[in-house]
Amino acid sequence: MSLTADSTRSLADRxxxxxxxxMMRRVRxxxxxxxxxxxxxxxxxxxxxxxxxxxxxxxxLSFTNYKSNLPNAALRWIGLANYNxxxxxxxxxxxxxxxxxxxxxxxxxxxxxxxxxxxxxxKKFRGxxxxxxxxxxxxxxxxxxxxxxxxxxFQPQIGLFNYVVSFFTGIDPHSFQMIGDVRLAPWTIVLVxxxxxxxxxxxxxxxxxxxxxxDIYEAAxxxxxxxxxxxxTITVPMVLPFLMLAVLFRGIENFxxxxxxxxxxxxxxxxxxxxxxxxxxREAFEKWRTGYSSAFAIILFVTIxxxxxxxxxxxxxxxxx
Amino acid sequence: MxxxxxxxxxAFGVALAALAVPCAPAHAQGKSLxxxxxxxDPANALVELGKDFTAKTGIEMKYEFVPWTSYADRFVxxxxxxxxxxxxxxxxxxxxxxxxxxxxxxxxxxFFDKEHISMDAFIPATVVGYSxxxxxxxxxxxxxxxxxxxxxxxxxxxxxxxxxxxxxKQKYGRELEPPKTWDELLQVSKFFSGREIDGKKVYxxxxxxxxxxxxxxxxxxxxxxxxxxxxxxxxKPYHMQGFVNxxxxxxxxxxxxxxxxxxQPPGLTNAYMQEGLDAFKSGQVxxxxxxxxxxxxxxxxxxxxxDKIGFFVNPAGPAxxxxxxxxxxxxVVSYSKNRDAALQYIKWxxxxxxxxxWWDLGGYSALKAVVEAPGFLKSAPFAPDFxxxxxxxxxxxxxxxxxxxxxxxxxxxxxxxxxxxxxxxQALDLLVxxxxxxxxxxxxxxx
Numbered sequence: 001m002s003l004t005a006d007s008t009r010s011l012a013d014r015x016x017x018x019x020x021x022x023m024m025r026r027v028r029x030x031x032x033x034x035x036x037x038x039x040x041x042x043x044x045x046x047x048x049x050x051x052x053x054x055x056x057x058x059x060x061l062s063f064t065n066y067k068s069n070l071p072n073a074a075l076r077w078i079g080l081a082n083y084n085x086x087x088x089x090x091x092x093x094x095x096x097x098x099x100x101x102x103x104x105x106x107x108x109x110x111x112x113x114x115x116x117x118x119x120x121x122x123k124k125f126r127g128x129x130x131x132x133x134x135x136x137x138x139x140x141x142x143x144x145x146x147x148x149x150x151x152x153x154f155q156p157q158i159g160l161f162n163y164v165v166s167f168f169t170g171i172d173p174h175s176f177q178m179i180g181d182v183r184l185a186p187w188t189i190v191l192v193x194x195x196x197x198x199x200x201x202x203x204x205x206x207x208x209x210x211x212x213x214x215d216i217y218e219a220a221x222x223x224x225x226x227x228x229x230x231x232x233t234i235t236v237p238m239v240l241p242f243l244m245l246a247v248l249f250r251g252i253e254n255f256x257x258x259x260x261x262x263x264x265x266x267x268x269x270x271x272x273x274x275x276x277x278x279x280x281x282r283e284a285f286e287k288w289r290t291g292y293s294s295a296f297a298i299i300l301f302v303t304i305x306x307x308x309x310x311x312x313x314x315x316x317x318x319x320x321x
Numbered sequence: 322m323x324x325x326x327x328x329x330x331x332a333f334g335v336a337l338a339a340l341a342v343p344c345a346p347a348h349a350q351g352k353s354l355x356x357x358x359x360x361x362d363p364a365n366a367l368v369e370l371g372k373d374f375t376a377k378t379g380i381e382m383k384y385e386f387v388p389w390t391s392y393a394d395r396f397v398x399x400x401x402x403x404x405x406x407x408x409x410x411x412x413x414x415x416x417x418x419x420x421x422x423x424x425x426x427x428x429x430x431x432f433f434d435k436e437h438i439s440m441d442a443f444i445p446a447t448v449v450g451y452s453x454x455x456x457x458x459x460x461x462x463x464x465x466x467x468x469x470x471x472x473x474x475x476x477x478x479x480x481x482x483x484x485x486x487x488x489x490k491q492k493y494g495r496e497l498e499p500p501k502t503w504d505e506l507l508q509v510s511k512f513f514s515g516r517e518i519d520g521k522k523v524y525x526x527x528x529x530x531x532x533x534x535x536x537x538x539x540x541x542x543x544x545x546x547x548x549x550x551x552x553x554x555x556x557k558p559y560h561m562q563g564f565v566n567x568x569x570x571x572x573x574x575x576x577x578x579x580x581x582x583x584x585q586p587p588g589l590t591n592a593y594m595q596e597g598l599d600a601f602k603s604g605q606v607x608x609x610x611x612x613x614x615x616x617x618x619x620x621x622x623x624x625x626x627x628d629k630i631g632f633f634v635n636p637a638g639p640a641x642x643x644x645x646x647x648x649x650x651x652x653v654v655s656y657s658k659n660r661d662a663a664l665q666y667i668k669w670x671x672x673x674x675x676x677x678x679w680w681d682l683g684g685y686s687a688l689k690a691v692v693e694a695p696g697f698l699k700s701a702p703f704a705p706d707f708x709x710x711x712x713x714x715x716x717x718x719x720x721x722x723x724x725x726x727x728x729x730x731x732x733x734x735x736x737x738x739x740x741x742x743x744x745x746x747q748a749l750d751l752l753v754x755x756x757x758x759x760x761x762x763x764x765x766x767x768x
Contacts, residue, residue, distance in 0.1 A: 180590030270740020
C-alpha cells in the first residue's frame, strides 16, 4: 500500500483539521527560526549535558586539589598550581616525548605503507578482493585482542616473533626481548599500531585513488607523460587531501592511544612506553588526583585541539588548490 | 476486547505482586550475602567453606571475585562510590587506613566485645596488619581472615641431584641447600641460571616485576627490608630521609636488580603471581618468590608438586629476617543493607572449628588456636615456614593515601630494576621526594 501525493495531502489536511485550535494558534505564532530551535533543542540539551557541562566541570576541578576518593575532604582552590606542577614536571615531559615518538613514527610508517598498499590494491589483479579483505583484517580486531595476542607473539621464549626474526637474521631467538627491552619497547608499540592501522590509511588512500577520473591519466598519456610524472603530478596531488585526512584521524587517535599500549606493555619497562594517556589514567583513576588529572586532561585537550585546528586549516588550503 | 486486555493486565500485575511479596521480606531479612574478594585459589576454598554457613543459617552466599590485577581498582572504587555490591569484603591490608577514615568499614570493637571475639586469639602481626587503624591502637575494622606472606618455593628434586650437588660443593665449598641469606640466594640462582636440566634451559629464580598494580613493590621489599630499609624514622613518623634511602636500602635495591638481571627467565619484565606460578610449573626456574596462599595448590601440582617441591622463608640479610606481609582481613561494608547477616558471617567465621576447616581446605587461618595446635607444623610441608614467616612480616604503608605511595614506588623501582634508569640511590632519593609530596598534600609533617 503506497501513499500517493493526494492521499498524503489529504492526510496532512486531516491532521491539520483535527489539531485543537489553541495549539494551532500557538504553532502559527512560531517563526521558522523558533521552530528550528525547538527541534534542535533536545540535541543541544543532550550535548550540553554530556559534553559541555563535563568540560566546564573539568576546567573548574583543574584549579582545585579535589580527589574523588576523598569526597568529604575540604575542597581547596589552588589556582594554577596543578598546571604549574604538570608543566614543570620532568616526568610529564618525558611522557610527552614518548607520546610524540609514538605519534610521529606511527603516522610516518602508516602513511608510507598505507599509500603503498592502496596504490598496489588499486591495480586490477587476480585475487584482488581476497587480498583487500585480508589486509583489512587487523583493523577489524579489538585493540584489547591485538594487545594480548601480540604480547604472546613477542614472548621471548615461546613467541613466534622472535623465531621469525631468528629465521631471517640468524640471531638467537632467546637473546632479545621486544617488550622487556628499553630500547626496543618504544618500537614495539609503533610496530603493533602500524600493523593494526595501516589498513585504515590504505582504505582512505584507496578512496582517494579511485576518485581520480581516468580521463586525466588518458590526457597525460596523450601528452606522453611518463608513469613517474603522472604519479607526482596527478596521483599524489589528488590523493593528498585524503592522505592529510588520514594523518589527522590517526594523529588524534594515537595522541590519545591507551588500550592497545596498556595491554601490550602497561607503559613499561619502567616508563619507557608510558604514553600521556596512560599517565593520565594512573593519576585520575589509580592515584585519584582528580584536580591534577583534570588539569592534565585540559592541557592534552588544548594541545590536540590546537594542533588539529592548524592542521585543518592547512587541509582546507590543500583542498582549495 | 479492551476490557479483556485490561483484565488480563490486572491479573498479570496481581500475579507479579503475589510473587514479589514473599521475596521482598526474604531479601530484607538478609537471606543472601555477597562476599567480595580476589579470584585465586583460597577463594575457591572459601566458597567450599561458605556452604557450611549457608547450611547452618539458611543465608545464601554470593561471591564477587575479581582478578588480582583489577582487585584494588574494582573494590576501592566500589567503596569510594558507597556501593552496596559487597556486604562483606576481604580487603587488602593497605586499604585499612582509607576504609576506616572514610567510613567504608564498620568498626567492629563493640561487636567483638559482645560476641567475645578477642584479638589476642589471632597472630599479632595479622591483627596489626589487617585489623587495626590507627596501627597499634585497639581500633578494629576487620577480623584477620587470610594470613599470608611472601615465601619461596624451590625444586627439591633438582637440589637433590648428586651431580649438581657435587658441582655446587666444588664451586662454592658448601652444600647445595635452600638459601638462608640473600647472598646465598644470588649464588644459588646464578648456579642454576642458564643451565640445561632435562634438555631444557632453566633459570635461577623468579621474582616479582609487575608494574601496573603492586607487584614489583611486593617483591622488592623482601630485599629492602633485610638490608635495612625502613619506611620512616621509628621515633619521628613520616620522616623518611635516611631511612627509605639509607645505604642498606640502596644495597637491597641493587641486590634485587642483580637477581633480576642474572636469573629471571626472559620476558618476565612485567610479571606477578600467575607468571611466577607458570614459570615454576613449567620447569623454567629453580626457585620462585610467591605468596604462601599459592603453596597448597603448588604442592598438589602433578608435575612439580609432592616430593619435587620444597619451601623456604625469605632469606635473611644484614639487617635481619623480614618478609613482606600479604593477606587480608574480613570487614563489614558500612553501606551494606544486610549488616546483621554480615556480622553473623564474621561471628561464624571466627569460630575455631571453622578456622580449622579453613586451613584444612587451603585457606590460611590467623587464629592461634589453629596455627599453634600440636599437629599444625606437620599438617602441610609449608606450614613451618608459614608460621616462621608470620613472625617476621613487615607491611607496606596502610595510610589512606597508600595507592599514591604504592604507585610512586612501583614507578621508581621498575624504572631502576627493569628499565635501567639511574642508580639505586637516585631511585630511592626520588621515592623519598615523591612520598614527602604525598604526605605534605595529606597535611602530614614529613620533616
